[in-house]
Amino acid sequence: MLTDDLLARFAAIVGAPHALTDPADQQPYLVEWRDKYRGRTPLVLRPGAVEEVAAILKLAHETGTPVVPQGGNTGLVGGQIPHETGAEILVSLKRLDRVRAVDPENDTMDVEAGVTLQRAQEAAEAAGRLFPLSLASEGSCTIGGNISTNAGGTAVIAYGNTRDLVLGLEVVLADGRIWHGMRHLRKDNTGYDLKNLFIGAEGTLGVVTAAVVKLFARPRSVVTAFVGVPDPAAALALLHRARAAGGGTVTSFELLPRRAVEFVTRHDPASRDPLAEPHAWYVLVEISSTAAGGGTEALEAVLADALEQGIVEDAAIAASQAQAQSFWRLREMLSEVQRHEGGSIKHDISVPVRLVPLFLEKALPVIEGLVPGCRPLPFGHLGDGNLHLNVSQPVGMDKAAYMARGEEMNAAVHAIVTELGGSISAEHGIGRAKRALLPGVKDPVELSLMRAIKATLDPQGILNPGKVL
Template sequence: MSAPLSPDLLARFAALVGERYAITDADAQQPFLKEWRDRYHGKTPLVLLPGTVEEVAAILELANETGTPIVPQGGNTGLVGGQVPHAEGNELLVSLKRLDKVRAVDPDSNTIDVEAGVTLQRVQEAAEAAGRFFPLTLPSEGSCTIGGNIGTNAGGTGVIAYGNTRDLVMGLEVVLPGGRIWHGMRHLRKDNTGYDLKNLFIGAEGTLGIVTAAVLKLFPKPRSVGTAFIGVDSPAAALALLNVARENGGGTVTAFELMPRIGIDFVIRHVADARDPIEGSYPWYVLLEVSNSAEGGVNEALEAMLMTAYEQGYARDAVIAASLEQAADFWRLRELLSESQRFEGGSIKHDVSVPIRLVPAFLDKAIAAVEAFIPGARPLPFGHLGDGNIHFNVSQPVGGDKQAFLDKWEKTNEIVHAIVAEFHGSISAEHGIGQAKRKLLPGVKDPVELEMMRAIKATFDPKGIMNPGKVL
């Protein structure tokens, strides 16, 4: 634990950004100090909002000189507490929200240069205005920022076709703990001049430095998009359907989301205008999106593929969106799965991944194990079957005691994570480590891998001022 920061030192930090952008009032600080699920609450004597990369550099130079811990923050939409300071109140929070410029868009090179505080939605809109497409898509895209997306290596629904954030970053501008600025805003598709340093900062959750800007990849806009909502009997049938869609879907599979019936029931029960897209009731559902660069024809190809899947027994029933509005309704059901669980009491959540071919077996074993440990528990696993990432959420038993259920969080984690390990998976697929999973890493990481991570941390941040107590 670091010592309390003196008033004189706080004044020096405040002077670097100006009084208007140095927040000391407790009420004004609150939006920065707790995350939306209300699991993590922090404290700080000072929230700094720098407006330039030079101000960020000045902050880190003074922090390194004085040994002051720094917590970087983007849109504060993270789910593992990586962006929230600790409760002791001896860390400064540096919000990147004022670094919000779209510096350049280059349709010829298919790149966009943005600062860390630009929201994901603004990047999408800037790409659209240039006749291009930025494929990272998240429910929080209106408030999450590119800096935060990079810090956590955000995933989302488009990973099956376009990859994680890491796959979408070409170059970075980073302020190192001593205040030096790395000008790595490269626009090169090929560059074999040694170590690819940018990847050290992607997914590092601000523990090695502060990302202040990035060069991101853009793509041609799909001209045709087909969206289908499909009832299936099991995750195994869904996996078979995925293979059929990849081979005969009439384009690139750009989303393949798996959802259980209980999740659809939750959304319909608690969202007034939510409707079941399919008349019949099926154990599992798939939300499938196929995109291509040709004008028209995608729905016809999608219909033919679904008929093949039906004849082979992989699909039980399906509906193809006849309009953008209907497609949005399908997506809304998927996006509200997690939120609707709040109305059903306590929910224990996991963000895990296993090899795609093993997802059905993993789900069978994990569901059975959780139901045996907590009789009456209601598993609600959903997510990105196309990339092996499952959000294995568990709702409390009907009529049960919420706190008694939540008290079983850690033991439930142990059960699920042990099965993840058995299937050679990861305990954090896209949300990061932060505070939530930091203590779990030694149990799942190879000791040599952890040793290398600690060596990198010590090299970049020898005084340990960058987001202490997170990740490592």
């Protein structure tokens, strides 16, 4: 029972100004940005130090109080939102927002969980280094949230997921103990790699309060192109050619259908079509090089050859940073502009990179057959096999009636994903949205091991209950 006395004990840990009980003050923490999940809580706690997080979890463990950790509240599967029962305390990590140290010689940076991704990028840049994780929500998402969901983004093709960018962690366990795992080592074979248990666990095994992340040399040349291609198979052929060309590293390779350009230019006055004629599909490609101007010649050569071979139909290479940003705006505005097109049934899937064209060949007719007139919008990270297959409602259809077909459409898409050896959640996580789907796609032994780990690290089940498992 969350009695007034118990709530007062929790509030005393962080102090009255950081213990929110007024519903108006709590609102930003309880509503997911797409308004799909709305939760309730008697108390939002905003600790300002790892010791306060430890004290909160120690008291929660002693009293059996469920706790929901939250970062920037940008998650897409409901993992950061408490349930509607109002029986959980929400712990926001936003005040843990220090960049503790930047070590350009070791190419590492120590950041607390509440540091936004954009601030982490800026801190690395100020030291002459690059922190390559890049997401559309980087101005508001936090490092702790990125770690807890193993965030992906547009640079995975070159640098990997968040998991690949973390060397060490500081984690508060369910019983309030602090694991001081802030190691700065590239090699450390002293037993189990515990940090990977907490990366991607969505706050169900412990609360990440700080991390040691990898930094990289800043590229001296970044060249961006917007390319029209006839189909996804041609886009995949272009990817292989760009990777084999030399002269730079392919750091982004995003696939977009024609409908994506139409949606963005229709609803975003700042955007325009970069190419003279419409094309069925597009690729947004970025090549980076540590040599000044190194990527430009390489990309020009790749595109010229691909044009001759019929792989590419037209292309525009950004002549300035502003033009490159305008290309990226077409990609980054997609999630926002879909709201204006009515209901959208969303999928975050991955398949082996070579099978992306086959997946689309199989999935699109099935989707269009289920709801005639629906408007599929498959876009995303072709370079790592991750597509966001969002499907907008037919024009004029009742939104509620359309969204009621969500589970049916999900089942059809996920069946094809499973057939091709893919994943029903590539980078957004499981949270509440996909929890019920796990038994259908996970090996029973794997699920059993996951439950055993959860029972060991959180025996009372107080950490983000009802999420993932």
